[in-house]
Amino acid sequence: MENSKTKNPFQGTKEQENELMKLIEANKNEPGALMPLLQGAQDIYGYLPIEVQTMIAKGLDKPLEEVYGVVTFYSQFSLNPKGKYKVSVCLGTACYVKAAGEIFERLERLLGIKGGECTEDGLYSLDACRCVGACGLAPVVLVNEDVYGRIGPEDIDEIMAKYKE
Amino acid sequence: MYRSHILVCAGTNCHSGKSDKFIEYLDEKLLEHKLNEEVKVVKTGCFGLCAFGPVVVVYPEGIFYQMVDQAGIERIFAEHVLKGRIVDDLVYEESKKHGVIEPFEQTDFFRKQVRVALHNCGVIDPEDINEYIAVDGYQALAKVLTTMTPQQVIDEIKASGLRGRGGAGFPTGLKWSFAAAEPAGKKYICCNADEGDPGAFMDRSVLEGDPHVLIEAMAIAAYAVGADEGYKYVRAEYPLAVQRFQKALDDARAMGFLGENILGTGFSFDMHVKLGAGAFVCGEETALLTSIEGNRGEPRPRPPFPAVKGLFGKPTVLNNVETLANIPRIIMEGADWFAGMGTETSKGTKVFALGGNIVNVGLVEVPMGITLREIVEEIGGGIPSGKKFKAAQTGGPSGGCIPAKLLDTGIDYESLAQVGSMMGSGGLIVMDEDSCMVDIAKFYLDFTVDESCGKCAPCRIGTKQLLEILEKITQGQGVMEDLDTLKTLSTHIMENSLCALGQTAPNPVASTLEYFWDEYVEHVVNKKCPAGMCKDLLTYTILPDKCIGCTICARVCPVNAISGKVKEIHTIDEKCIKCGVCVDKCKFDAIIKV
Ligand SMILES: Cc1cc2nc3c(=O)[nH]c(=O)nc-3n(C[C@H](O)[C@H](O)[C@H](O)COP(=O)(O)O)c2cc1C
Numbered sequence: 208m209e210n211s212k213t214k215n216p217f218q219g220t221k222e223q224e225n226e227l228m229k230l231i232e233a234n235k236n237e238p239g240a241l242m243p244l245l246q247g248a249q250d251i252y253g254y255l256p257i258e259v260q261t262m263i264a265k266g267l268d269k270p271l272e273e274v275y276g277v278v279t280f281y282s283q284f285s286l287n288p289k290g291k292y293k294v295s296v297c298l299g300t301a302c303y304v305k306a307a308g309e310i311f312e313r314l315e316r317l318l319g320i321k322g323g324e325c326t327e328d329g330l331y332s333l334d335a336c337r338c339v340g341a342c343g344l345a346p347v348v349l350v351n352e353d354v355y356g357r358i359g360p361e362d363i364d365e366i367m368a369k370y371k372e
Numbered sequence: 373m374y375r376s377h378i379l380v381c382a383g384t385n386c387h388s389g390k391s392d393k394f395i396e397y398l399d400e401k402l403l404e405h406k407l408n409e410e411v412k413v414v415k416t417g418c419f420g421l422c423a424f425g426p427v428v429v430v431y432p433e434g435i436f437y438q439m440v441d442q443a444g445i446e447r448i449f450a451e452h453v454l455k456g457r458i459v460d461d462l463v464y465e466e467s468k469k470h471g472v473i474e475p476f477e478q479t480d481f482f483r484k485q486v487r488v489a490l491h492n493c494g495v496i497d498p499e500d501i502n503e504y505i506a507v508d509g510y511q512a513l514a515k516v517l518t519t520m521t522p523q524q525v526i527d528e529i530k531a532s533g534l535r536g537r538g539g540a541g542f543p544t545g546l547k548w549s550f551a552a553a554e555p556a557g558k559k560y561i562c563c564n565a566d567e568g569d570p571g572a573f574m575d576r577s578v579l580e581g582d583p584h585v586l587i588e589a590m591a592i593a594a595y596a597v598g599a600d601e602g603y604k605y606v607r608a609e610y611p612l613a614v615q616r617f618q619k620a621l622d623d624a625r626a627m628g629f630l631g632e633n634i635l636g637t638g639f640s641f642d643m644h645v646k647l648g649a650g651a652f653v654c655g656e657e658t659a660l661l662t663s664i665e666g667n668r669g670e671p672r673p674r675p676p677f678p679a680v681k682g683l684f685g686k687p688t689v690l691n692n693v694e695t696l697a698n699i700p701r702i703i704m705e706g707a708d709w710f711a712g713m714g715t716e717t718s719k720g721t722k723v724f725a726l727g728g729n730i731v732n733v734g735l736v737e738v739p740m741g742i743t744l745r746e747i748v749e750e751i752g753g754g755i756p757s758g759k760k761f762k763a764a765q766t767g768g769p770s771g772g773c774i775p776a777k778l779l780d781t782g783i784d785y786e787s788l789a790q791v792g793s794m795m796g797s798g799g800l801i802v803m804d805e806d807s808c809m810v811d812i813a814k815f816y817l818d819f820t821v822d823e824s825c826g827k828c829a830p831c832r833i834g835t836k837q838l839l840e841i842l843e844k845i846t847q848g849q850g851v852m853e854d855l856d857t858l859k860t861l862s863t864h865i866m867e868n869s870l871c872a873l874g875q876t877a878p879n880p881v882a883s884t885l886e887y888f889w890d891e892y893v894e895h896v897v898n899k900k901c902p903a904g905m906c907k908d909l910l911t912y913t914i915l916p917d918k919c920i921g922c923t924i925c926a927r928v929c930p931v932n933a934i935s936g937k938v939k940e941i942h943t944i945d946e947k948c949i950k951c952g953v954c955v956d957k958c959k960f961d962a963i964i965k966v
């Protein structure tokens with residue numbers, strides 16, 4: 208679900224590309240270089256569209272299939288861009304038994320997107336994540352760096368009202 | 373010497389409650405009042421009582437303040453620190469139970485705990501290597517390097533009876549001896565800090581609260597098996613843990629506890645941190661090693677075991693975080709001390725992340741053999757809001773749901789396996805009467821289907837089929853034969869999967885079928901969900917005697933399923949998508965789900 212094909216066109220800049228090339232150069236002879244490289248590339252671009260994967264595959268002299276195989280294997284890597292406001296709902300067990308599933312559905316409805324997607328205006332993206340390690344605050348919703356804990360489905364409208372434009 | 377210490381928890385839970393701001397505030401104020409020579413603020417790891425965070429403890433009195441916010445910390449400073457007056461209304465309720473304020477060590481939550489792996493968590497500043505050294509840190513490493521042979525180290529760990537805390541419970545000393553027996557040459561020590569069980573945060577708390585203990589333990593392990601290089605594989609979702617661990621590594625290197633010629637003994641060892649990228653199967657040992665090598669984290673068949681052929685094809689020891697956190701204490705206190713705790717087959721203690729519908733959500737460390745009932749009712753403080761206990765889940769997606777009638781089961785590897793669950797890495801989720809067991813089984817299967825790496829068919833296809841049947845049942849489409857299919861399919865998946873992910877994936881289904889059969893039947897035969905969780909089996913209705921016709925519900929309904937005139941009783945029609953918004957908004961409790 209996280210890795211459905213993206214609808215948003217690629218808009219990488221020359222600076223980003225240069226940065227990526229530097230990163231590839233620095234890492235390419237390390238054993239196990241692909242993972243740290245993908246993590247670095249995702250930091251640069253915010254996600255890993257096929258264009259970026261192609262550059263990495265060329266740089267490491269690996270088949271694109273292998274790179275794509277690794278990208279789609281790990282849930283941390285995203286083929287979709289993230290919104291200006293990254294909303295993640297923890298669906299770990301501790302949160303789930305405290306109605307996190309309902310919170311997630313409410314957010315899907317409110318934002319009009321499914322988990323893993325980004326709104327067309329690029330403002331919001333929605334993800335489910337598994338245990339952020341703050342189970343004491345369950346259920347937990349993150350909006351970028353802000354943590355909202357011990358909330359209920361009824362609090363969603365109020366929280367999201369803080370993130371406009 | 374300080375006359376007083378203020379401990380501020382900076383574990384993930386409390387950190388999320390902005391506890392870092394409290395530390396800044398206190399430091400600033402102490403300086404302003406020229407008390408910085410008398411009172412010391414310590415930023416610590418997790419105390420364990422996350423439900424009541426952010427947490428602040430003031431010593432020497434041991435006063436435990438709960439749910440502190442900025443206003444609270446200002447009052448604690450102005451009253452307690454400056455005037456010695458305890459801020460009564462912020463004190464942890466439990467410690468006031470007997471009429472006087474007791475030190476928090478004497479409360480129900482802490483009394484039955486024994487802290488071995490969590491010894492330093494919530495006590496020292498994890499970012500200050502000197503504090504670790506002050507509590508005898510790195511002494512075990514020094515002792516091992518200067519007074520013990522590698523064989524003696526292995527014998528000591530064997531004698532302690534320590535078993536792996538990552539889930540499978542393999543004897544640690546034995547694992548080390550296999551790698552040690554391989555011919556000398558390149559060998560690796562790896563630490564599994566992937567913590568894939570959703571709803572568990574034990575390993576995270578050790579990484580955040582006491583990172584040096586892991587460095588010390590890995591160096592000891594390296595000495596024992598003849599390795600010179602280590603990897604720590606940690607979830608990228610744990611930024612605070614990664615950052616603290618990285619700092620600890622730098623400090624340990626600068627002080628000569630890592631690197632070439634450690635403590636002048638000629639022994640060399642260094643290590644790297646590798647970030648995982650969110651794949652549950654990467655917690656499995658062979659998958660983890662393939663992932664460090666930079667590939668898709670798929671498991672491979674064993675043998676050969678990693679101790680013989682592991683990372684980059686070399687002999688490798690992989691241990692879990694909690695397993696390692698026990699090592700330095702065993703070396704210092706002796707194998708007999710450790711073996712003196714626990715049961716015949718399971719020695720020492722176990723850390724649990726207590727979560728779900730329980731009062732004291734948090735981190736606990738208990739001696740093996742303690743009963744589930746003691747953990748849930750005494751340490752955990754029971755179920756909130758007067759609800760009834762329904763099940764305890766251990767072992768995460770590989771474990772099972774333990775019903776009320778088995779609450780007296782003792783915590784050890786064998787007993788938990790016997791009741792159809794497993795020790796797992798230490799997640800313990802408590803569920804109350806509002807949790808539907810069919811829904812929980814579906815929740816876990818949804819997780820395994822997502823996380824199955826797809827390499828073997830029984831796991832890839834079988835778990836998907838289990839999930840589809842469970843979905844059918846929760847949607848009210850189930851038939852009795854489905855329950856038989858669930859059973860036979862489960863057995864088939866358990867027997868034929870390549871790795872333990874698949875072999876254990878049906879456990880949540882098997883255990884709920886066994887203990888909550890009637891609940892399944894209720895879904896299948898009567899198309900009812902007794903717990904009121906399964907949406908498709910519920911209907912929302914408006915109680916005519918409570919509705920006053922205020923029209924709020926009709927206005928908030930996203931699909932216009934509610935109609936009625938002002939001041940007249942409203943009704944819900946079949947357009948209802950059961951989102952529950954109307955229930956939240958109705959001020960008269962006039963809408964119910966049945
Ligand atoms: C699907 C799966 C997931 C696992 N996840 C973890 C994990 O998150 N952390 C962990 O320490 N061990 C995990 N394990 C167990 C490891 O394979 C391995 O047994 C353990 O890390 C060995 O360390 P120990 O002997 O110290 O327990 C997992 C096993 C399986 C099959």
Ligand code: FES
Binds near residue numbers: 298299300301342
């Ligand atoms: S389950 Fe949500 S934070 Fe742990």
